[in-house]
Amino acid sequence: MIHVFNTMTRTKELFTAIQPGVVNMYVCGPTVYNYIHIGNARSAIAFDTIRRYFEYSGYQVNYVSNFTDVDDKIIKAAHEAGISEQALTTKFEQAFNDDTKPLNIKPATVRPLATEHIDEIIAFVVDLIAKGYAYEAQGDVYFRARKFPDYGHLAHQNIDDLEIGASERLDDGELARKEDPVDFAVWKGANPDEAITWASPWGPGRPGWHIECSVMALKYLGTTIDIHGGGQDLAFPHHTNEIAQSEAHTGTTFANYWLHNGFVTVGDDNEKMSKSLGNFVTVHDLLQDVDAQALRLMMATTHYRRPLAYTKVAITEAIQIVKRLQTAYANLAFRVQQADAVQTPDVDFTAQVNAFKVNFMQAMDDDFNVANAMTVINDFATALNVYANQAAVSALTGQLALDEFAAEVMVIGVDVQPVANDDDTSWIDEQVAARDAAKKAKDYAQADAIRAALKAQGIILEDTAQGTRWKKE
Numbered sequence: 174m175i176h177v178f179n180t181m182t183r184t185k186e187l188f189t190a191i192q193p194g195v196v197n198m199y200v201c202g203p204t205v206y207n208y209i210h211i212g213n214a215r216s217a218i219a220f221d222t223i224r225r226y227f228e229y230s231g232y233q234v235n236y237v238s239n240f241t242d243v244d245d246k247i248i249k250a251a252h253e254a255g256i257s258e259q260a261l262t263t264k265f266e267q268a269f270n271d272d273t274k275p276l277n278i279k280p281a282t283v284r285p286l287a288t289e290h291i292d293e294i295i296a297f298v299v300d301l302i303a304k305g306y307a308y309e310a311q312g313d314v315y316f317r318a319r320k321f322p323d324y325g326h327l328a329h330q331n332i333d334d335l336e337i338g339a340s341e342r343l344d345d346g347e348l349a350r351k352e353d354p355v356d357f358a359v360w361k362g363a364n365p366d367e368a369i370t371w372a373s374p375w376g377p378g379r380p381g382w383h384i385e386c387s388v389m390a391l392k393y394l395g396t397t398i399d400i401h402g403g404g405q406d407l408a409f410p411h412h413t414n415e416i417a418q419s420e421a422h423t424g425t426t427f428a429n430y431w432l433h434n435g436f437v438t439v440g441d442d443n444e445k446m447s448k449s450l451g452n453f454v455t456v457h458d459l460l461q462d463v464d465a466q467a468l469r470l471m472m473a474t475t476h477y478r479r480p481l482a483y484t485k486v487a488i489t490e491a492i493q494i495v496k497r498l499q500t501a502y503a504n505l506a507f508r509v510q511q512a513d514a515v516q517t518p519d520v521d522f523t524a525q526v527n528a529f530k531v532n533f534m535q536a537m538d539d540d541f542n543v544a545n546a547m548t549v550i551n552d553f554a555t556a557l558n559v560y561a562n563q564a565a566v567s568a569l570t571g572q573l574a575l576d577e578f579a580a581e582v583m584v585i586g587v588d589v590q591p592v593a594n595d596d597d598t599s600w601i602d603e604q605v606a607a608r609d610a611a612k613k614a615k616d617y618a619q620a621d622a623i624r625a626a627l628k629a630q631g632i633i634l635e636d637t638a639q640g641t642r643w644k645k646e
């Protein structure tokens with residue numbers, strides 16, 4: 174029974190899927206005008222962890238997350254780089270995929286682009302005008318925020334407090350074109366110098382930022398979705414406006430649960446991560462010298478609603494934890510594969526594994542309480558080590574434990590299983606076998622020489638009662 178904290182009601186609520194066994198979730202993706210920064214990664218990791226937990230719990234998750242590939246920042250960045258908007262966005266869409274892969278962020282079920290949905294966006298805006306929720310003004314189209322009951326509820330703001338700073342593009346007279354300062358653009362008429370425009374019933378222009386998410390969530394997930402997610406800075410105005418547009422269009426609830434992740438701070442200050450503060454850290458740069466699995470673990474194991482402090486100390490700790498989890502897995506995996514492993518189940522250890530699963534789920538069911546889940550995982554790792562040292566190990570129960578352990582750790586996005594990468598390690602096994610043969614022949618000088626040669630290449634040998642195994646330093 175999963176409970177989630179719903180920003181709309183500000184309470185933890187029992188999660189009930191619209192269609193049993195299926196979660197339809199929409200998470201706002203980045204604007205692709207640069208490499209993603211650590212704040213974007215935090216949001217992607219938070220919702221990937223949530224998605225993975227639903228999948229672990231047996232749900233099928235339809236995960237839709239967009240790329241905003243047309244907006245002021247893109248137009249400006251493309252102009253500065255002297256390339257087309259499309260060349261710029263294609264480059265950074267690819268960069269997003271490259272940077273999120275090592276962080277074990279699963280690809281979205283659908284990753285729609287705003288520019289590929291212009292016809293649907295125009296049809297949506299036409300409908301909003303027909304229903305009296307939107308109006309055209311000199312090539313722009315605005316949404317009448319005050320006409321939508323409860324506007325601002327999500328961000329727990331009163332509409333009269335929202336007027337200051339509510340408008341965008343004030344510099345070119347947008348405010349004068351609006352009936353009311355709280356109205357927001359669903360379609361923007363093209364400025365004379367803009368190259369990227371589409372024909373519309375209101376003249377050449379492009380979509381307002383918020384409208385794409387309403388259109389694409391409806392198209393790919395249906396009228397009412399289960400979960401809508403994003404960074405807490407999106408609650409107003411972005412999500413507030415998505416709700417107004419979508420519910421004006423469909424006449425029903427847009428999303429049943431609203432989940433928002435907290436900010437990232439870098440270093441010791443507690444300022445919100447943003448480019449303007451000068452502490453803009455891109456994941457692309459970070460991955461040059463920070464272990465991706467450690468970064469993933471560090472970001473996934475801070476509760477998604479809490480602020481996350483990115484510090485060197487936190488990364489160093491995360492590296493140790495990842496290593497410990499992988500070692501625990503390797504220790505038992507080694508025993509399970511040995512010829513002396515027992516081929517019958519171990520009742521006591523099975524009960525232990527089941528208890529870890531129950532405790533893990535109890536933690537995660539409580540609005541994805543990763544801190545408590547990590548306590549369970551750490552205890553589980555200890556139990557794997559203890560079991561691996563027993564005289565007799567059940568191959569069946571050992572494998573069951575390994576699979577359950579790997580599945581739990583994978584929910585937080587860390588892979589404890591040996592990676593099937595390009596590294597061919599068969600030469601190490603050959604050296605280990607050669608050393609065993611030398612020892613058997615009592616040629617200890619040769620055996621020591623092999624051990625030393627491997628050590629020089631960063632391979633450590635461990636002689637155990639069950640044979641020799643190796644690990645990387």
Ligand SMILES: [Zn+2]
Nearest residue numbers: 201202386411
């Ligand atoms: Zn959005």
